[in-house]
Amino acid sequence: DVKVTQSSRYLVKRTGEKVFLECVQDMDHENMFWYRQDPGLGLRLIYFSYDVKMKEKGDIPEGYSVSREKKERFSLILESASTNQTSMYLCASSLAGGRGHTEAFFGQGTRLTVV
Amino acid sequence: AQKITQTQPGMFVQEKEAVTLDCTYDTSDPSYGLFWYKQPSSGEMIFLIYQGSYDQQNATEGRYSLNFQKARKSANLVISASQLGDSAMYFCAMRKTGKLIFGQGTTLQVKP
Numbered sequence: 001d002v003k004v005t006q007s008s009r010y011l012v013k014r015t016g017e018k019v020f021l022e023c024v025q026d027m028d029h030e031n032m033f034w035y036r037q038d039p040g041l042g043l044r045l046i047y048f049s050y051d052v053k054m055k056e057k058g059d060i061p062e063g064y065s066v067s068r069e070k071k072e073r074f075s076l077i078l079e080s081a082s083t084n085q086t087s088m089y090l091c092a093s094s095l096a097g098g099r100g101h102t103e104a105f106f107g108q109g110t111r112l113t114v115v
Numbered sequence: 116a117q118k119i120t121q122t123q124p125g126m127f128v129q130e131k132e133a134v135t136l137d138c139t140y141d142t143s144d145p146s147y148g149l150f151w152y153k154q155p156s157s158g159e160m161i162f163l164i165y166q167g168s169y170d171q172q173n174a175t176e177g178r179y180s181l182n183f184q185k186a187r188k189s190a191n192l193v194i195s196a197s198q199l200g201d202s203a204m205y206f207c208a209m210r211k212t213g214k215l216i217f218g219q220g221t222t223l224q225v226k227p
Contacts, residue, residue: 031213040124042206042219050213059216090160096213103150104208104215106160 003027006091006107013114019078021110023091030096032074033104034058034066036087043090049074050096081114088112117142119209121218128197129226135182136192136221138207147211149190151181154204154220163205166190197225 007022025032031050035043035058045058047066055066063085067075074093078085088111092104118141128134140149151163166174166181174181182191194201202225207218 031215033215035217040219042121043208043217045214045216048214056214058214088158092160092215094210094215102148102210103162103165104160105162109158 004091004093004105004107006089006110008110009108011110011112013078013081013112015082015114017078017081017114019081019112019114021076021078021089021091021112023074023076023093023107024072025074025093025105026072027093027105028071029093029105030071031094031104032068033092033094034064034074034076035090035092036060036085037090037109038087046076081112083114086112086114117209117211117214117216119207119216119218121207121221123221124219125222125224127224127226128194128201130199131196133193133195134197134223136194136205136207136223138190138192138218140188140190140207140209142188142209142211144211147209149181149183150208150210150215151179151190151192152206152208152217153201154206155200156203160206164192194223199225199227201225 004025034046049068065077091107094104147168149166153161180193
């Protein structure tokens with residue numbers, strides 16, 4: 001079974017803190033994604049990585065950065081957390097395009113509250 | 116820019132009836148993939164069905180089928196014989212050159 005694991009289910013952080021959200025996948029997938037999910041807005045792509053050390057900005061990268069030093073791990077970093085970053089964060093991974101069925105597999109999500 | 120639009124925030128359907136969830140997309144690239152996911156109240160994301168832009172036939176997976184109209188840029192999900200367990204949020208998504216973007220979602224409630 002494909003497994004995507006996010007390090008925390010719930011997090012509470014203070015405004016201004018640096019926050020790390022970790023995601024690990026065990027299926028040797030090339031692509032990894034970070035989304036945030038807010039009511040009425042669906043899933044919005046923050047960053048996408050297609051290989052180690054490679055990344056692309058998604059639709060809402062402001063206030064976030066990412067790190068992918070190893071193929072299986074993709075970290076989302078909030079440099080200075082703000083209350084408007086309170087949200088559900090979802091990590092996903094998939095095979096690269098053109099290599100068969102390329103649906104994304106998701107982690108269980110991290111509910112981040114910034115106070 | 117790529118865009119996915121789901122115009123139905125909420126839908127109701129009677130148990131055992133069929134329901135169609137709408138999805139339109141916008142891309143100028145000829146090569147792309149379209150997906151539908153289900154998110155029950157537990158929060159997990161469950162992959163339902165996939166349609167490639169070059170596929171000639173509409174995709175089907177059990178009670179799920181994808182009504183793919185390429186010229187209209189629509190990829191509607193049809194659920195036949197609705198069950199109470201189909202009550203969930205449904206997301207349409209498009210993948211192009213690896214990047215995967217989602218629509219706003221539609222909440223489906225199945226009435227007994």
